[in-house]
Amino acid sequence: MGMQRSVFGFISLLVLSLTLSVSVSARAEVETPKEVITRTANELLGIISEARAYYDEDPQRFYDNVEQILEPAVDMRRFSAGVMAKYYRVATSDQRRRFLDVFKSSMIRTYAKGLLAFSNEEIRVLDPKGPSRDPERDTVEMEVIAVDGTVYPIIYSMRKGKDDLWRITNVTVNGINLGLTFRNQFDSAMQAHNRDFDYVIENWLKSESASVITEEKSGE
Numbered sequence: 001m002g003m004q005r006s007v008f009g010f011i012s013l014l015v016l017s018l019t020l021s022v023s024v025s026a027r028a029e030v031e032t033p034k035e036v037i038t039r040t041a042n043e044l045l046g047i048i049s050e051a052r053a054y055y056d057e058d059p060q061r062f063y064d065n066v067e068q069i070l071e072p073a074v075d076m077r078r079f080s081a082g083v084m085a086k087y088y089r090v091a092t093s094d095q096r097r098r099f100l101d102v103f104k105s106s107m108i109r110t111y112a113k114g115l116l117a118f119s120n121e122e123i124r125v126l127d128p129k130g131p132s133r134d135p136e137r138d139t140v141e142m143e144v145i146a147v148d149g150t151v152y153p154i155i156y157s158m159r160k161g162k163d164d165l166w167r168i169t170n171v172t173v174n175g176i177n178l179g180l181t182f183r184n185q186f187d188s189a190m191q192a193h194n195r196d197f198d199y200v201i202e203n204w205l206k207s208e209s210a211s212v213i214t215e216e217k218s219g220e
Helices: 002-019 033-054 059-070 076-087 093-115 178-192 197-204
Strands: 122-125 137-145 151-160 166-173
Touching (some): 033 059, 033 093, 033 122, 033 151, 059 093, 076 093, 076 166, 076 178, 093 197, 166 178, 178 197
Antiparallel strands (some): 122 137, 137 151, 151 166
16 A cells, blocks of 8 residues: 555655646747647646636546546556566467556546646756757656755656657656556566466556555455
8 A cells, every 4th residue: 555655655746747837838849848848738738727627527528638638648558568568478369458448547637637636836847958869769857846845857858759759668657667557567567477367457447546446455
């Protein structure tokens, strides 16, 4: 449970960083990584006030709205494949698809819930330190400044797709690599349940933090 709470806290910071950006970049034909993050932030910010009025009665409506915004900004297929890691190669195409679905759903729901719980944190989107050495990969750095002055650094790993659009493939929050954290959880669950893909996939969504439940199957 400690790991679950920690991951949820880190993702809450991630949500904060995506939704409280203070600057608006003009959208170009091909957006830079920083522009992708900034646009996504402002689009998410625009739906929060309205959602507070209907969320209790219709949370799915809010999840759907958040998904529409995050879908083009996050490479969920690559993200989920990285979480499965070595198991991705031996999983069936159906298992890969089903894990992608539950992974995406868990991330969307966590983002959506986090959006409704902001206070007065300050966000700084840092300028690039220089051009990336790899034209297909880049990072965007942010700082979340809490009300007590604590600074939480956030790094978005970005990758350019075949369509020339930049998407998020991983996030590091305050030194914690979320992709690696989820990968370790997936690996632990697979080892705890005798590499039962179906069980691990079916139980991934049951945790608030997208952390797989590792208790033994009933009857074992």
